[in-house]
Amino acid sequence: MAYSYLNDDSSADTTQTWNEILARDIPWETYATARLITEKDLSLIRRYDKRSAELKASMLDESGPAYVEAFMTVLKNVTKPETVQYVLALLIQMLQENPTRARLFHQQSDQHLTAQPDPYTVLERLLQRQDDWWSQDKACKLLTIVIESRPRKGVSVANGASTSDGYSSDPAETHISLFLDWLVNQLNSRANLSKNPPTVINTSISCLAALLKERSTRQLFLRAGGLQALPEVLKRAKDSPTSSQLLYETCLCVWQMTYLRPAAEVMGSVGLVRLLVDVCRTAQKEKVFRMALASLRNLLGYEDLGLASDMVEAGLNKVVITRSLQSWGDEDVVEMLTYVDEKLKQGILIVSNFEKYKKEVMSGQLDWSPMHTSDLFWRENVDKFEERDFQVLRVLLKIIETSRDVKTLAVGCHDLGQFIVNHTQGRYIVNDLRGKELVMRLLSHSDVEVQKQALLCVQKLMLSKDKLDFLKG
Template sequence: MDQAELSIEQVLKRDIPWETYMNTKLVSAKGLQLLRRYDKKPESARAQLLDEDGPAYVHLFVSILRDIFKEETVEYVLALIYEMLSANPTRARLFHDESLANEDTYEPFLRLLWKGNWFIQEKSCKILAWIISARPKAGNAVIGNGIDDVLKGLVEWLCAQLKQPSHPTRGVPIAISCLSSLLKEPVVRSSFVQADGVKLLVPLISPASTQQSIQLLYETCLCIWLLSYYEPAIEYLATSRTMQRLTEVVKHSTKEKVVRVVILTFRNLLPKGTFGAQMVDLGLPHIIHSLKTQAWSDEDLLDALNQLEEGLKDKIKKLSSFDKYKQEVLLGHLDWNPMHKETNFWRENVTCFEENDFQILRVLLTILDTSSDPRSLAVACFDISQFIQYHAAGRVIVADLKAKERVMKLINHENAEVTKNAILCIQRLLLGAKVRVHFGITDRLRFFQRIIFDSGGTTIIKFQYEKLKRICSSCFRFTHNKDYYPYRQCPHSIARARAAFKDSVLRSSLNSQSQMTETSFPAPVTPPPRVAPPPLNHEELAAAIPYFATARDVHNRYGREPNIARQQRYSNSSNTPPREAANLSGTSRVYEVGQLSRRHEDGEVRRELGDPRLQTHQQGAPRMGGILKPPKKRLSL
């Protein structure tokens, strides 16, 4: 049978030849007599014998384990001791009786931890834990009798079981069970921390489902609670993922004893170091509020919840955003919380990165080398790029810390988020932290920004045209007038048009042959080319000069002519029909009187009709034609 699967009952069914051991003087005659009275007897008889002569039986059992090495006999004696102590753990005090002051009751069990099979190791460990816990105390101090070496040896074996258990399913539980009872001892705490055993507990903190795993989780959390009273252990707990795992446990666990021990641990750690900031970041205030709504029967748990809630409220008031960010970075596990992308945070706290010789920035660079979490790598790259952008000397500082090589390695990362932020960091590292932006307006551009880099190079960005909707289909120019032609013709109705100012002539517009929206015109990456005007032909220009009208020409040509001549010139107009045509036809014609007619043609009509307003109207009417307005009345001739 596999020795690891042996039970106490199976071992106690064996018949041990005690007489043979007496003949070989491994057992004394008195010892044989005690064994015959004790062995194979019912529990009540054994209990009476232990009450009467307990130290003698302890001395006998320890002597057998020290002198006899046969495996079956060792297993049998360990089963007797285990059964004795499991029935009444207070019997462990018998191992510290004054009559055994010169007896080393620890040595046999400590030796068997490393040399026996799993049954022997397991029972020796449990018995040794019971014996150590039952040591007598003088006042507040525990009486030591070479116990320190024993405790260190036991802790060493327990850590070995956590690293590489001797039994696949029972090695870790037995080690955690013993630690939960031994970590009350300061020597055990010190030895356990020195053996780097705290980090062996952290992976065991996870939500459990089965009864066996719940017990293991409870004992593991109990170990963490005991370590929360030891300062060196607290330092490690602050830099590991202990708080995150405990938060997940208390969030999903329904077992009251598990919740109680975790809440008590939180209460112990809240006023120490950076644990308060971690609890706030992990959303523990909301979890505590949710737990208080449940029905708990443990008064200690309810008191701890109230105290923890009040403590977290005070901690939230004291914490600044950079303190929370600092703790997150020091933990080495980054996430996309609002601080990373908040502009005000970086503007207000970018100088805080200079503390302790840029400690936080160096930790971010270390995360790039050591972390395997894609989210942490992406956030670290983004934070470094933010530092480059907002710090006055960010690019120089990051370059001096050799960050470029580290970030370049992540550009080809399998995670797209890491690649994206690594490229962003490299871009800001190469372009620099500060640029000078020049705003200006040109003839052809409505608005643009010119960026001058530290290297002296320039580029134009964000330039816009003047809401252009048309483009000339002939020369593709942006700035000439819509009526532009190399040899300008006479305006169609120069008498009714205002003189065009230079700014309106040069106003940007486009031809109607190419209609498009603002979004359909692609945004240029470089400034548009300046199209050179067509070459000037002096001969053609000289020949075309007589055809260009001037203000004086208009005044002389149209302003001083008689009204009848003007009516003949514009005989096709419906507003000013010639008077001769009206008289010859002998019929009455209706025409509209607008602003132009009222100033010119209407004067003839009013003169003939003897209108008294004629003189006043003539005094105020200009010689040049006015702006045509809609007709206000109709006159019948």
């Protein structure tokens, strides 16, 4: 297993480079004298420290667990920042050279039979070093690796005692839950979000993207309120041209959570659906677009949640049309675009029902929501305008006559034009209700968009039936 976030050193303080930290001389004997480490620990560390990569690799192959335990003992008992940073750097370097060494954190040697250092507890304590973000950052990454590499994860109930979520108990669950609480707290911190660069957020999201591969961890993340923390991160990453990796990894977190139905139920209410649509609209990197679209695709699978209507209202149908015109090297993207397009057409039928349109017209305020611009909506619902002696049409004309809101006037003229085109007797009915007279008054309106929509409506009133049928297609 590769741990890509280990190689991202963007979070390191520029005055503390890896070379500077690894060049330090640590007074190991002092710690042995103070009984913070044992003589066995001292012997192991002195034999390992400052050696070549080849020699270190040989030692780790021979007695890896013992060396890891010795260094974890240092982290457990020594608080001096220079030493803590040095040991963390050694452990990170060990894993960078060979990621499979993560298993050493879970193997017991014959050195600490009665008091084996618990890597979870040791690293959790380092997360609290508020004045030493370098150590916090590395402890965060190491703890993620320790969790990922643990030998016994949540398994099916067939292999263990059942829990309410269908998984057997995980010995590390308490530690994972505490860690997730810490990560969510970092995401929620306004101080962290305002940092430039936002190193705390970058590391937290990278670690979450790795941890959320497990279904049981997703449930713990949801319980910790993690979904409520993601919208603000996604919004800031979306608006920053230098945050494409953060944007990708945040979308990756969301995508993984979409496989959990209770999480999908929350996403619409916390604003994640609309933000994902925005990412699809603006993403420059293909991997970012693909991950955001994959998240929306999964959400559309929960048809009873009605999330398609949210996506339609956010304009995803137009995004799909535009993106479908692009050339994609990944066939999965093409497949997803086709799937989403079909689902959104169903969503338009749901969101654009006539009762909703009628409610909007009766409110006296009109907006450019999808039902106004959907040809399908007008074809399916134009006959319903006849109900109660054209009540909705009469109210629409009253709006055009009396409203002072420019958007409402523009949308009203547009809708009147749609009625004229789609109803077999549309232009005659509108003329009988003085519609032509009312719309022509708006040709000299001060707002350009109102003028434009009024002109288009008047033109439709002047067209013959054949030409109107041609427009209707």
